[in-house]
Amino acid sequence: MSSDQPVPVSIQRLLDVYPSFALLAGLRLEVFTRLKGGPLSAAQMAVALGIEPERLQVLLYALAAAGLLEVRGADLFANTAEAGRLLVKGNPHYLGGTHALWAQLWEAGLRTADSLRAPLAKHDPAAMPPAELAAFIEGLHPDALETGAALALRPEWAGCRALLDVGGGSGGMSIALCRAHPNLCATVVELPTVAPLTQRFVGEAGLVKRVEIRAADLLSQPLEGGFDAAVLKAFLQTLSPSQARQALAKVAAALCPGARIYILGQGILDDSRLSPPEAACFNIVFLSLYPEGRAYTESEYRAWLEGVGFAEVERHALADSSLMITARKK
Ligand SMILES: C[S@@+](CC[C@H](N)C(=O)[O-])C[C@H]1O[C@@H](n2cnc3c(N)ncnc32)[C@H](O)[C@@H]1O
Structure with a gap:
């Protein structure tokens, strides 16, 4: 492709919808609320959710890549400051109630x-x-x-x-x-x-x-x-x-x-x-x-x-x- 051809910048940006789906799943499973007391591993969270830890881990890494969780040490996940303020149920600024x-x-x-x-x-x-x-x-x-x-x-x-x-x-x-x-x-x-x-x-x-x-x-x-x-x-x-x-x-x-x-x-x-x-x-x-x-x-x-x-x-x-x-x- 020659350098003066248009590149699909807008199209690629528009196709990046998956972080939104990760956010929705995280809110439905109350991931951010479960992390309000401090970092947890996928295995620790999976028990309460009745989900296989390996499958939950996929979502947790997606949320980390999306900027809503931080990975701490070996597979431990924590809320970012933004998620801790806005996505934890019971907090005055909780936005998550709107996810439905x-x-x-x-x-x-x-x-x-x-x-x-x-x-x-x-x-x-x-x-x-x-x-x-x-x-x-x-x-x-x-x-x-x-x-x-x-x-x-x-x-x-x-x-x-x-x-x-x-x-x-x-x-x-x-x-x-x-x-x-x-x-x-x-x-x-x-x-x-x-x-x-x-x-x-x-x-x-x-x-x-x-x-x-x-x-x-x-x-x-x-x-x-x-x-x-x-x-x-x-x-x-x-x-x-x-x-x-x-x-x-x-x-x-x-x-x-x-x-x-x-x-x-x-x-x-x-x-x-x-x-x-x-x-x-x-x-x-x-x-x-x-x-x-x-x-x-x-x-x-x-x-x-x-x-x-x-x-x-x-x-x-x-x-x-x-x-x-x-x-x-x-
Ligand atoms: C999109 S919602 C907005 C609700 C609210 N104003 C808000 O922004 O959170 C539109 C609202 O208008 C109400 N509505 C629609 N037609 C109406 C009517 N003819 N008379 C009274 N309320 C009506 C609906 O029941 C609905 O709650």
């Missing part, structure tokens, strides 16, 4: 080509088996908490009393915002199949007096007004354009003049449809999960928002590289 959702999303991604005709890994909260629904909502919870905590740092919350959290899932956004702002109360509107899960998370957070849960379909049931802020995280992206417009009209009608709306989640693109690249690529997963849901562009959000009475539409880049759209009701 990762598996759902990766399986959806594997079905992309066929899902172009019709979604083959549907996320329909009204019809999903309870265990899958719980994994979906529980998997979203850590990110909802983190996103809510980051949003809570914005100065405008000081004057807010009544928050509307539409399609709030676990209620994580409301929980984080209410924790940060003692004068704030929230109402989470969720489908009746999801509302009991929301109730559980809100109860565990000790916020039942400040976070109300309304079991309702926003698109077909009435929504009383009086809110002075609304958050819609990963909600409009699950709807068709006409449903998204309809949902925004309902939210607008429920907000007081001057109230702000915050639209967040993976499915927000700039008008190039290429950026953020994570959102442009994750957009294929929506094809498998929802009949018409997808990432929408800044211009689409702007047109919908202005069409239902919002002004000051702005796009913000967040620390996790996703975008947020905000607007103010006239």
Whole structure:
């Protein structure tokens, strides 16, 4: 091959998916949690797992090659600092609870080509088996908490009393915002199949007096007004354009003049449809999960928002590289 021929750099990078599978297996087997007390050998861990040590060792070396474990001495394995902080169950920053959702999303991604005709890994909260629904909502919870905590740092919350959290899932956004702002109360509107899960998370957070849960379909049931802020995280992206417009009209009608709306989640693109690249690529997963849901562009959000009475539409880049759209009701 002559030196001016393209080399498969991008292709090779894209084919390196196996560390992700090792991570998923490590979390499913709670490898990192088992190592929280110090290094162990494959043989020591294999007993509790009922797995042959030689087979477990393959996974442990893969996790070490992936940068999540360190090999100490003769076949002893220890968590790296990152794994010890983020992948050990019970630690406050534990990310691993989301692994069942990762598996759902990766399986959806594997079905992309066929899902172009019709979604083959549907996320329909009204019809999903309870265990899958719980994994979906529980998997979203850590990110909802983190996103809510980051949003809570914005100065405008000081004057807010009544928050509307539409399609709030676990209620994580409301929980984080209410924790940060003692004068704030929230109402989470969720489908009746999801509302009991929301109730559980809100109860565990000790916020039942400040976070109300309304079991309702926003698109077909009435929504009383009086809110002075609304958050819609990963909600409009699950709807068709006409449903998204309809949902925004309902939210607008429920907000007081001057109230702000915050639209967040993976499915927000700039008008190039290429950026953020994570959102442009994750957009294929929506094809498998929802009949018409997808990432929408800044211009689409702007047109919908202005069409239902919002002004000051702005796009913000967040620390996790996703975008947020905000607007103010006239
Ligand atoms: C992708 S999840 C996002 C959950 C949460 N906002 C988060 O980011 O963690 C979308 C949520 O919207 C809810 N949802 C979808 N359609 C709805 C509707 N018509 N009315 C109320 N909630 C709805 C679903 O039940 C689901 O929990």
